[in-house]
Amino acid sequence: MPAHVPNAGLSRRDLLKRTGGLAALAAFTAACGGNTGRPSSGGGGGGEKVNLSQWYHQYGETGTQQAAQRYAKAYTDANVAVQWTPGDYDAKLASGLLSSKGPDVFEGHFNIAMVKSNQVVPLDDIMADVKDDFQPGDLATNTLDGKIYGIRMIIDPQVIYYRKSLLDKAGIKPPETIDDLISAAKELTTNKVKGIFVGNDGGNVMGGPALYSSGGEFLTKDNKPGFTDARAAQAFGKLHELYASKSVLLGAPTDWWDPTAINQGLVAMQFIGMWAVPGMQKALGDDIGVIPFPKLDAQAQPAVYSGGWTQFVSAKSPNVDAAKKFVKWLWIDKSEYQEDWSLNYGFHIPPRKSLAAKASKLQSGVAADTVKLTQDHGYTDNPAWTPKMGTAFGDMLTNVIKKGADPAAEIAKAEKTVNAELSRLFG
Amino acid sequence: MSAPTKTPSAADSVTTGERRRPRRRRQKGIAGNTLWFWVFVGPFVLGLLIFSYLPIIWSLVLSFFEAYNTATPSKFVGLRNYIDMLTDHNFLSSLGTFTIFAVFIVPLTFVLSLVLALLVNQVKIARAFFRSVFFLPTACSYVVASLIWRLSIFNGVRFGLANTVLGWFGIDNIAWLSTVSPPWYWLPLVTVRLWLQLGFYMILFIAGLQRISPTLYEAAYVDGAKPGWQVFRYITLPQLRATSVAVLILNLIAAYQAFDEFYNLIGNVNYARPPLVYLYGISLGSIQDLGHGSAGALILAVIIMIVTLLQSRIFGFGKAGD
Numbered sequence: 084m085p086a087h088v089p090n091a092g093l094s095r096r097d098l099l100k101r102t103g104g105l106a107a108l109a110a111f112t113a114a115c116g117g118n119t120g121r122p123s124s125g126g127g128g129g130g131e132k133v134n135l136s137q138w139y140h141q142y143g144e145t146g147t148q149q150a151a152q153r154y155a156k157a158y159t160d161a162n163v164a165v166q167w168t169p170g171d172y173d174a175k176l177a178s179g180l181l182s183s184k185g186p187d188v189f190e191g192h193f194n195i196a197m198v199k200s201n202q203v204v205p206l207d208d209i210m211a212d213v214k215d216d217f218q219p220g221d222l223a224t225n226t227l228d229g230k231i232y233g234i235r236m237i238i239d240p241q242v243i244y245y246r247k248s249l250l251d252k253a254g255i256k257p258p259e260t261i262d263d264l265i266s267a268a269k270e271l272t273t274n275k276v277k278g279i280f281v282g283n284d285g286g287n288v289m290g291g292p293a294l295y296s297s298g299g300e301f302l303t304k305d306n307k308p309g310f311t312d313a314r315a316a317q318a319f320g321k322l323h324e325l326y327a328s329k330s331v332l333l334g335a336p337t338d339w340w341d342p343t344a345i346n347q348g349l350v351a352m353q354f355i356g357m358w359a360v361p362g363m364q365k366a367l368g369d370d371i372g373v374i375p376f377p378k379l380d381a382q383a384q385p386a387v388y389s390g391g392w393t394q395f396v397s398a399k400s401p402n403v404d405a406a407k408k409f410v411k412w413l414w415i416d417k418s419e420y421q422e423d424w425s426l427n428y429g430f431h432i433p434p435r436k437s438l439a440a441k442a443s444k445l446q447s448g449v450a451a452d453t454v455k456l457t458q459d460h461g462y463t464d465n466p467a468w469t470p471k472m473g474t475a476f477g478d479m480l481t482n483v484i485k486k487g488a489d490p491a492a493e494i495a496k497a498e499k500t501v502n503a504e505l506s507r508l509f510g
Numbered sequence: 511m512s513a514p515t516k517t518p519s520a521a522d523s524v525t526t527g528e529r530r531r532p533r534r535r536r537q538k539g540i541a542g543n544t545l546w547f548w549v550f551v552g553p554f555v556l557g558l559l560i561f562s563y564l565p566i567i568w569s570l571v572l573s574f575f576e577a578y579n580t581a582t583p584s585k586f587v588g589l590r591n592y593i594d595m596l597t598d599h600n601f602l603s604s605l606g607t608f609t610i611f612a613v614f615i616v617p618l619t620f621v622l623s624l625v626l627a628l629l630v631n632q633v634k635i636a637r638a639f640f641r642s643v644f645f646l647p648t649a650c651s652y653v654v655a656s657l658i659w660r661l662s663i664f665n666g667v668r669f670g671l672a673n674t675v676l677g678w679f680g681i682d683n684i685a686w687l688s689t690v691s692p693p694w695y696w697l698p699l700v701t702v703r704l705w706l707q708l709g710f711y712m713i714l715f716i717a718g719l720q721r722i723s724p725t726l727y728e729a730a731y732v733d734g735a736k737p738g739w740q741v742f743r744y745i746t747l748p749q750l751r752a753t754s755v756a757v758l759i760l761n762l763i764a765a766y767q768a769f770d771e772f773y774n775l776i777g778n779v780n781y782a783r784p785p786l787v788y789l790y791g792i793s794l795g796s797i798q799d800l801g802h803g804s805a806g807a808l809i810l811a812v813i814i815m816i817v818t819l820l821q822s823r824i825f826g827f828g829k830a831g832d
Contacts, residue, residue, distance in 0.1 A: 173796040181581055181798075196798075200579035274682075275668070283666075283688050284779065333685030334666015349667055470796040478600065478780045485690045486781065496599075 133161040133405040138179065138186035140172035140392075143341060144358070144428035154413055154420050161405050173470075180397060187400035188410050190392045193225045193233050195508055196469050203395045204403055205230040209411040216435045224463040225393055233393035234414045237424065237431035240457040241292070241388045244345065244363060244449070245352040247372045249276070257374045261296070261321040264377050268330035271351040278330035279352040282339035285326045289354055290480040292376030293318040295386035301468045301476070306509060308501045310476070316490035318379050319483045326484045342366070356390065357453045358429030364449075371449050375456045389461035391431065432457065467508070475500035573804035581800060591805035600780060601806055604788040605813075611784060612765040614700050619761050620754070623708050627715030628742075641716070645709035652770035655702050660687060660775050664698040687776050695776055702771050707764070711757050718753030722746065755825040759818060766814050785810050 139151055148167050155163035166186065168175055179185030180202045197203045210231050214222065217235060225233035243264075250257065253271055258264040268278025282288050294300065297318035300309040325331060332350045337343040342359040344350050346366035354376075363371050375385035394414050396406045413420060418438055425433040426444045432454055433439045445454050479497040482488040568581070573591050577583035595601050630640045647655070663671045666685030673683045686694045726745050735741050747754075769786040776782055778791045785806070793803020 171795070174794055177579070177796050177798045178794065181579065196579060200798075202579065283685075284777075285688060332667070333688035334664075334670070336661050336665050336667070471792075471799065474791070474797060481780050 133402045135161045135163045135187040135400075135402060135406055135409055136166060136185075137163055137409075138166045138168060138172075138176060138189040140190065141167060141169040142428065144362070147424075147428045150423060150428065154417070154424075157420075158409055158412060160412075161402075161409055163409060180399065183399045183401055185399065186397055187402060187406040188394060188396050190236060190394055191233075192464065193227075193393055193395070193466050194464075194469050195227055195467050197395075198227050198232065199508065201398050203232045204398045204407070205232055206234060206396065206407065206410070207231050209407055209415060210234065213415055213435070216437050218434065218436065220389060220461065220463040221391075221434050224466060227466050233395045234410060235434035236392045236394050236414060236421075238389055238391040238434055238457070239356045239358055239431055240453055240461060241288070241354065241356045241390060242453055242456060243279070243352055243354050243374050243376065244359075245372050245374065246345070246367065246370050248370050249351040250372070257372060258377050259374075260377050260381075261293070261318065261325075261379055265321065265325045265328055265330075268325060268352065269328050272330040276348060277332035277350045278328075279325070279354070280332040280335060280339060280344040280350040281325070281354045283333060283335060284481065285331065285333065285484050286322050286354075287477055287480045287484065288339055289322060289376060290319070290476060291388050292386040293322055293379075295388075295462050296376055296383055297379040298383050300462070300465070301472070302465045302501075302505075306467050306505060308498050308505075311494050311498050313491075314379065314383075316494055319480065319490045319494075321379070322480070322484045323487055323490075327487065356429075357450065358431055360430040360450050360453070362429070369448070373449050373452045373456065375460050385456075385460045386462060387457050387460045389457055389463050391434070467505075469504055469508070471504050472501045569804040569807055572800050573808055575801050577799070577801040577804075579798045583801065587801070591801045592809065595802055595806045595809055598802075601785070601788060603780070604783050604785045607782055608766060608768070608784045610696075611699070611768060612762060614696065615703055615765050616758065616761045618700065618704060619707060619711055620757060622704065623711035623757070624715050624750075624754075626708060626712045627719060628746075630712065631716055631719050641713070644712055647705050648707065648710045650706060652702075652706060653774055655706055656771045656774035659698045659702045659771075690781055693782075695782055698775055699771055699782070702775070703768075707761075711761070714753055714757055715750065718750045719746070722749040755822070758825065759821055762821065763814060763818065766810070766817075 137151075137155060139148075142148070148165075151165050151167070155165045173191075176186070176189060176191055179189075180197075180200075191197075193203075207230055214231075218238075221235040221238065222231060225231055225235065245257065249271055250267070253267075255267050255270055256263075258267045264279075271278040291301070294310050294315050297314040299312060299315040299318075303309040332344060335344045335349060339354055340356060340359075342353065342355060342362045345353040345355075346363060360371075375387045378385045394410055396403060396410055400406050418435070421433055421435065422438055422442070425431045425438070426442055430445065430450050430453075432445065433442055439445070439454075445451060475497040479493040482493045483490045572581070572583065574586060574588060575583035576585040576587050576591075626644055630637070630644065633640050664686040665673075666683060666688055667673065668677065668683050670683075670686075672686060676682075676684065684694055686698055689695065722745070726749070727741065730741055730745055731737070735744065766784075767786060768784045769790070772782065772784055772787050773790070778787055778795070783791070789803050789806045789810070791797065792799050792806070
């Protein structure tokens with residue numbers, strides 16, 4: 084063998100001997116990304132406590148994270164680790180639910196795909212005794228084929244709050260129809276203050292309320308598209324009219340769910356959830372009034388989207404029973420924690436009728452008005468409305484609102500996607 | 511001449527013993543080299559296998575399945591995902607968005623980084639300072655830069671930097687990122703990328719410029735070529751051919767991979783989302799449609815490959831150094 088050719092056999096064997104390090108590296112890499120948020124100590128068996136991981140999105144109000152951790156610590160039957168998620172919670176949750184490395188219990192929004200993909204377990208057994216204490220809408224939004232999959236944690240009505248003083252100064256009454264809203268926004272606009280803030284995307288968040296205020300709905304009772312008639316098209320067209328009126332605040336540093344824009348006096352009205360009431364009261368005192376999303380015309384009703392968050396147990400959790408027990412403890416048994424969560428940070432309506440009835444903070448002022456509007460005009464999500472349908476609906480709104488595209492043509496495009504999705508899900 | 515005079519026997523007797531040793535040492539050295547080669551390269555190869563090739567292969571598998579909310583699907587659908595993606599107007603329009611972006615960003619980056627390189631190269635004092643100053647933004651993350659652009663420079667309210675400047679001239683506030691007609695959002699999108707990447711391409715051009723032999727310029731001077739445009743056009747530019755082609759190709763691929771600034775500046779909106787933002791939305795967001803997402807990603811990979819091959823065919827990448 085010529086001297087300049089390395090002795091391949093020898094060096095390879097040598098290499099194998101000496102590079103066990105690489106194998107160690109492989110093991111290390113494989114171990115990476117295994118942080119599920121569960122506490123590292125202890126196992127599942129014997130008399131030892133089970134480890135549970137509980138995922139939250141990031142709530143904007145101060146004190147919420149500490150509160151969540153406090154509840155988890157107070158639970159004695161398992162070690163519960165809270166994972167607080169800033170940023171794109173939906174994306175992180177979706178990938179977390181692909182494997183058993185994700186959460187054991189988590190908050191989210193229910194839809195049929197979660198059941199079809201076997202991501203959540205039914206909670207009928209722990210809900211049986213308290214079912215009647217929940218609002219029918221909040222049960223329906225988490226129910227599929229007669230089984231309840233989630234426990235509503237908080238109800239978040241989304242409405243329009245306005246500065247009373249600015250409306251009084253301009254001599255206008257709180258808007259009652261969409262046309263009123265558009266003209267009020269125009270009149271309230273000055274060179275320093277815009278009429279209304281409906282999000283930096285120009286108002287997609289009002290697509291649902293606009294649809295319901297025209298008498299439509301996302302899906303009909305028998306799961307057909309319910310957003311396709313001419314009145315819905317008219318309502319979406321109105322959203323474009325509002326956007327094009329140059330009285331809408333755009334490009335704010337914060338988005339619609341944050342009260343900074345109205346608090347800083349950038350706008351006279353803002354579409355936002357009731358969670359922001361404490362923050363607005365702190366900045367503006369009593370200078371806040373509330374209206375529902377106004378009706379399209381005399382034939383219709385105003386609409387309030389009754390959103391919120393729901394607690395689920397992951398079907399992929401290695402400790403489903405322990406997770407269910409914890410969820411029952413926190414969201415059914417511990418009413419003082421539920422009260423704390425709903426009222427002491429942002430304002431949310433407690434989903435339990437018994438708690439809502441004695442929520443003194445929600446019994447006066449603008450919060451009480453919001454609760455009343457939700458009772459009269461609230462609607463909840465249909466679980467058959469999947470994220471894919473939501474995206475098609477959102478694209479339709481963007482094209483109509485921002486680009487001024489023909490609503491009927493855009494509706495037809497969204498309808499096609501929704502129908503394809505419906506036939507995939509229901510055959 | 512001295513080598514043949516050595517007697518073979520003497521040489522042998524002296525070196526037999528000694529020749530072994532260096533030889534063994536050499537063998538050991540080579541084995542050692544191989545070892546160190548793998549120690550240094552191994553982790554990267556392993557990383558490449560685990561984090562690049564495996565996902566690509568898995569993506570190929572997923573693209574033939576209906577894979578909602580799962581990475582281990584069971585329903586084979588053949589080419590349906592590909593057909594869906596190629597007829598999906600959103601996907602096609604995302605390719606359109608990319609094209610517009612590339613039309614802005616590629617020539618602008620090319621021209622501006624070349625101009626910058628020429629200027630910095632001519633500076634006589636504080637050369638290192640100027641080079642570093644223009645190169646520094648490259649070290650900044652796209653996410654951080656996007657946040658600065660969105661929250662302080664190009665926000666739509668009166669205290670945004672751009673609007674404050676416009677305000678001095680009595681011009682109304684512009685909602686830079688939310689206005690679709692005229693499409694102002696392109697201005698922040700293009701400027702943030704220019705700011706971030708100009709320095710990097712400038713360094714490539716400076717390296718190219720320094721490889722040009724001064725004798726060429728001297729010859730041109732002797733032949734009476736006017737310094738300035740004439741010299742630049744007939745000497746500098748042709749000599750920079752290899753660098754130019756590399757800059758163009760790198761730039762185009764980088765533009766195809768645009769994600770961070772779009773996602774962070776305007777989010778997942780259908781009028782300005784490049785392919786990666788769209789694919790992220792359908793496969794990794796709450797939709798979790800990994801089948802269609804994978805098919806789209808592979809279509810995109812094929813397009814990038816074809817464009818790069820075509821480009822190097824046209825510009826003669828690789829031969830360019832001749």
